[in-house]
Amino acid sequence: MIPLVDLKAAHAEVAEDVALGFKRILENTAFIGGAEVTAFEREYAEFSGVAHCVGVANGTDALELALRAAGVEPGDEVILPANTFIATAEAVARINARVVLVDCDPLTYLIDVDAALAAVGPKTRAIVPVHLYGQLAPVERLRAGLSSAARTDVVIVEDAAQCQGATRFGAGAGAEGIAATSFYPGKNLGAYGDAGAVVAADEALAVSVRTISSHGGLTKYVHDVVGFNSRLDALQAVVLRAKLTRLAGWNAARRAAAARYDELLDGLDVTRPVTLDGNEHVWHLYVIREASPDGSSTRRDEVLARLNAAGVGAGIHYPYPIHLTPAFAGLGYAKGSFPHAEQAAVEILTLPLFPQITPDQQEIVVEALRAARR
Numbered sequence: 121m122i123p124l125v126d127l128k129a130a131h132a133e134v135a136e137d138v139a140l141g142f143k144r145i146l147e148n149t150a151f152i153g154g155a156e157v158t159a160f161e162r163e164y165a166e167f168s169g170v171a172h173c174v175g176v177a178n179g180t181d182a183l184e185l186a187l188r189a190a191g192v193e194p195g196d197e198v199i200l201p202a203n204t205f206i207a208t209a210e211a212v213a214r215i216n217a218r219v220v221l222v223d224c225d226p227l228t229y230l231i232d233v234d235a236a237l238a239a240v241g242p243k244t245r246a247i248v249p250v251h252l253y254g255q256l257a258p259v260e261r262l263r264a265g266l267s268s269a270a271r272t273d274v275v276i277v278e279d280a281a282q283c284q285g286a287t288r289f290g291a292g293a294g295a296e297g298i299a300a301t302s303f304y305p306g307k308n309l310g311a312y313g314d315a316g317a318v319v320a321a322d323e324a325l326a327v328s329v330r331t332i333s334s335h336g337g338l339t340k341y342v343h344d345v346v347g348f349n350s351r352l353d354a355l356q357a358v359v360l361r362a363k364l365t366r367l368a369g370w371n372a373a374r375r376a377a378a379a380r381y382d383e384l385l386d387g388l389d390v391t392r393p394v395t396l397d398g399n400e401h402v403w404h405l406y407v408i409r410e411a412s413p414d415g416s417s418t419r420r421d422e423v424l425a426r427l428n429a430a431g432v433g434a435g436i437h438y439p440y441p442i443h444l445t446p447a448f449a450g451l452g453y454a455k456g457s458f459p460h461a462e463q464a465a466v467e468i469l470t471l472p473l474f475p476q477i478t479p480d481q482q483e484i485v486v487e488a489l490r491a492a493r494r
Contacts, residue, residue: 121432121433124433124434125472125474127306129475130310134363137361137365138312141361144156145354151354156357164360167367168285169292170299170319172322172326173318174326174333175351176316176329176333177353178304178315178350179314180211181333181350182300182317183248183277184214184215186299187211187215187217187248188329190298192212192277193215195218196243196244196246197217197218198247199222200219200249201230201249202441206442206445209448219442220239221458223459229252230396231257237265237266240274244274245273248276249262251278253407253437254374254401254405255286263296276298277298277299278298278299281316282307284308284402285309285402286401289398297321298319299318303360317352332347334349336348371402371475375402377473378406381406381471384486385408388490390408391408391411391467406471408471410467411467415463415466417466423469423489426488426491427492471489
């Protein structure tokens with residue numbers, strides 16, 4: 121079996137460091153916050169090229185906290201792409217703000233900037249570009265469009281859950297604003313459970329995130345605002361610190377593996393990933409497209425089933441756009457509202473990719489794909 125993501129291989133590389141770190145935590149019994157969390161926040165901020173980092177409990181909380189810190193309130197409208205993991209929309213809904221969806225670019229699957237700017241209305245408070253599959257959305261175009269429209273009241277909150285280490289024109293997510301990320305185990309930088317962080321260029325935003333995430337106060341029993349509990353625990357910080365020292369090398373290995381897939385797939389009638397000019401991709405996922413003659417997912421699903429039966433752990437990211445999930449049917453968008461996102465949802469297919477994948481494994485994957493498409 122060639123897994124979609126090989127977490128065992130990643131653990132083997134950090135097992136000794138993690139064991140030593142866990143030993144420190146257990147001896148000191150500092151499970152919430154403490155030196156390990158503080159050190160990780162500092163190290164991740166430095167790695168990301170962002171001034172401030174606040175560790176939190178998970179990526180969904182990170183998004184909600186970033187939105188709240190940026191000033192999103194109940195009744196505000198927040199624009200986001202239809203093709204994303206449901207957590208992006210959940211974070212908005214948890215504030216009782218309104219989700220406003222737009223389509224994606226048909227080649228990169230990143231947010232359609234023109235559609236997002238066109239959707240800005242009187243109640244718009246934020247736009248959430250999703251940095252999908254390992255590359256950054258063109259946030260600078262969103263900023264320029266908002267600036268030319270004199271909409272300084274609209275903030276950009278980046279969903280950076282899939283792009284740890286990625287850059288656009290040399291800058292990482294949140295370098296000029298605020299971004300939320302997830303350290304779910306399968307991410308490029310993954311914890312051994314749920315974890316997340318908010319990175320911000322502005323200290324006031326970071327302080328606001330830390331305040332809200334710690335029951336609304338920075339001093340014990342002093343609660344300045346209504347907050348909730350979303351803190352990064354020290355055990356997860358140990359894991360993340362051990363992996364962070366290897367992340368640049370792991371991302372380089374992912375880039376090499378993606379280039380190898382490009383070569384192996386040359387001549388095969390599938391749509392390969394496209395990297396936006398100016399992006400340094402970190403290849404969280406390698407996503408191809410398998411077109412169906414009738415416009416349904418039948419062809420893709422048949423190929424996926426054959427791959428899985430052959431021992432190739434391929435998958436789908438994501439099979440349903442936000443507006444076609446039951447949870448958000450109430451938004452009122454009909455099928456056909458976002459054709460690029462909807463077509464991608466029935467055609468996308470994710471191939472196994474992780475830093476430790478070997479050339480032999482990739483050849484097996486592509487040969488299995490070739491056989492599954494016959």
